[in-house]
Amino acid sequence: MLAGSITLACLLIQVHAQPVGATDKNTSSAAAAGRQPLLDFDPNKGTLDGSPVDHLPDHIRLLDIQLPNDGAPQRADWSPDGKRLAFLDAPIGDLWEHDLATGASRNLTRSTALHGGVLRAHHLTNGDIVMCAVDERSAEDPEGDRFRGELWVLQRPLGTRGPARLGESCWEGVAVSKQPGSTRIAWNQSTIDFTSPDVIVDALFGKSKILTGRIVYRNGMPEIADRRVALDKRDVSLATPAVEAQDFRSLPDGDADPDDELIFSAYFHKGGQAMGVNLSTGSVRDYAPTSLFYEEAEGTDPAGRYTMVERDLAFVLFPGMVDIWRLSLDGSGTFERMTTFNHYKGFGANNPVVSPDGTRMAFGLKIEGGAEGEGDGILLMDLPR
Numbered sequence: 574m575l576a577g578s579i580t581l582a583c584l585l586i587q588v589h590a591q592p593v594g595a596t597d598k599n600t601s602s603a604a605a606a607g608r609q610p611l612l613d614f615d616p617n618k619g620t621l622d623g624s625p626v627d628h629l630p631d632h633i634r635l636l637d638i639q640l641p642n643d644g645a646p647q648r649a650d651w652s653p654d655g656k657r658l659a660f661l662d663a664p665i666g667d668l669w670e671h672d673l674a675t676g677a678s679r680n681l682t683r684s685t686a687l688h689g690g691v692l693r694a695h696h697l698t699n700g701d702i703v704m705c706a707v708d709e710r711s712a713e714d715p716e717g718d719r720f721r722g723e724l725w726v727l728q729r730p731l732g733t734r735g736p737a738r739l740g741e742s743c744w745e746g747v748a749v750s751k752q753p754g755s756t757r758i759a760w761n762q763s764t765i766d767f768t769s770p771d772v773i774v775d776a777l778f779g780k781s782k783i784l785t786g787r788i789v790y791r792n793g794m795p796e797i798a799d800r801r802v803a804l805d806k807r808d809v810s811l812a813t814p815a816v817e818a819q820d821f822r823s824l825p826d827g828d829a830d831p832d833d834e835l836i837f838s839a840y841f842h843k844g845g846q847a848m849g850v851n852l853s854t855g856s857v858r859d860y861a862p863t864s865l866f867y868e869e870a871e872g873t874d875p876a877g878r879y880t881m882v883e884r885d886l887a888f889v890l891f892p893g894m895v896d897i898w899r900l901s902l903d904g905s906g907t908f909e910r911m912t913t914f915n916h917y918k919g920f921g922a923n924n925p926v927v928s929p930d931g932t933r934m935a936f937g938l939k940i941e942g943g944a945e946g947e948g949d950g951i952l953l954m955d956l957p958r
Contacts, residue, residue: 614866615886617916618894625914625922626938632955633912635938638671638678646671647948648924649935650695650702653751655928658935659702660951664944665690665718668704670731671951681732692722695749697756697788701795702727704736705743705760719944720744720766726788726795737795741784748818751875751929752831756788759803759818759835767945776814776841781806783818783837785852803835804850808857813842820873820880822849822902836880836902838869845869845892847882847900861906867892868900872926872934878902881911881925881934892945894921897936911954914938924948932956 626635636658638646644662646669651658658671659681668682668691681702682691689707696702705722722743725736741760748759764779766772786800806813817838824833832852839846847870849858861868866886873880879902883895894915901907911934914922921939923946928934934956937948 613887615915617913618886619915619918621917623917625912625917625920626950629952634953636671636951636953637676638951640669640678645947645949646951647937648693648946649926649937649951651926651928651935652696653698653700653929655930655933658951659694659696661691661694663690664947665692665707665710667691668694668702668727673953679732681727682736684732685727685735687725687736689718692719693743693746694727695747695758697726697749697758698751698753699756700729700731701788702731703747703749703758703788705745705747706736708738714768716768716944717766720763720768724760724797728795739788739795739797741797741800744781744815745817746819748820748835748837750821750832752821752823755821755832757785757821757832758788758797759783759785759821761815761817763815765815779814781813781815783816783835783850785835803852804837804855804857806839808850808855809839809842809846809848813839815840817869819870822873822877824851824877826853828853836870836873840869844888847880849902858904860900860902860904861908863906864908867895868898869895870900871897871924873902874927875929875931881927881936882908883923883925884908885915894919894939894941895923897922897925897934912936922952927956932958 640662646660649658649660671678689709691704691706693705704725707718724739724741724743727736744761744763750757763781765775783804785803786797788795789798806816820836821832822834823831834849836849844865845867847860847868869883870880879899882900884898885892885895896915897911899909912922914920919941923937923939925936934954938950940949
């Protein structure tokens with residue numbers, strides 16, 4: 574609780590230094606200043622020239638995906654059979670599909686009625702795709718659109734029909750069950766906008782919660798059933814500004830429901846924590862309780878053994894150029910480094926997702942600049958069995 578309070582206090586002091594009526598540019602400047610580390614425990618960060626792409630080990634390769642209009646492939650998600658990747662071409666952009674065998678890519682949303690753009694996209698086990706997207710872009714505050722999404726479902730055959738609106742707002746990522754036959758999802762609702770000059774008020778008094786539900790189909794149209802709140806940010810601590818769902822995980826609890834735990838990120842809690850909430854009991858668990866570094870949970874192993882996290886070995890207000898680490902979910906708090914991209918000046922790695930069979934990881938290349946979470950290419954890593 575103390576560490577979380579200190580971190581939030583630093584956040585408020587940094588943002589409060591902006592003048593009244595600050596613009597998004599001011600907010601970005603404050604964030605940039607907040608990425609300057611007070612203490613850095615990775616002496617090799619930013620010491621190498623060139624690009625990590627030019628020095629890849631044998632078990633990592635960059636996918637050759639060419640997009641029009643200077644689009645950059647980012648935020649990959651595996652199809653249920655592990656043969657294709659869905660991805661975006663911009664932080665708020667079109668949704669594409671890449672066939673790993675043929676190398677062909679196709680746009681899934683260009684011809685649909687969704688004119689604003691897609692923020693996140695995740696496959697259901699039936700092959701449909703759940704999206705957090707915006708219907709129309711805001712003329713007054715286009716950057717803030719990344720925090721004003723709605724839930725949609727893109728139904729099979731993909732790319733042949735417009736998405737169906739689910740009537741729920743969404744903030745940042747969506748978690749989707751990978752258990753056969755399950756259509757359970759989790760999504761976030763929050764009032765915090767990290768691009769807003771009102772972020773101080775949002776962090777202190779705003780709302781942030783995670784909800785779960787199931788996608789059901791009535792007369793061929795998807796809708797949400799069994800909607801409930803799984804976690805409120807204050808279930809973590811009173812000083813936690815926001816929480817974000819990442820992945821479902823099964824536990825050996827003997828019941829028939831395979832979606833037992835939800836792995837989530839608690840922003841600014843002890844620097845940023847990878848945590849879990851038991852969906853039956855509501856109990857919350859910190860999987861790296863002794864760490865005060867920024868660690869954002871991302872892709873979880875389908876077998877539930879570990880979660881991949883974006884990690885920065887520095888005490889910072891906002892994360893800098895992160896790398897990918899594997900965090901064990903056995904309670905030991907053990908980390909294993911998977912990439913060293915941020916050893917190259919101006920580079921990092923982000924948005925890792927594990928394949929359905931657990932043998933590969935897709936992740937993003939990050940070049941310094943641009944929006945948080947933005948990517949500049951997608952890579953594949955072979956994982957040890």
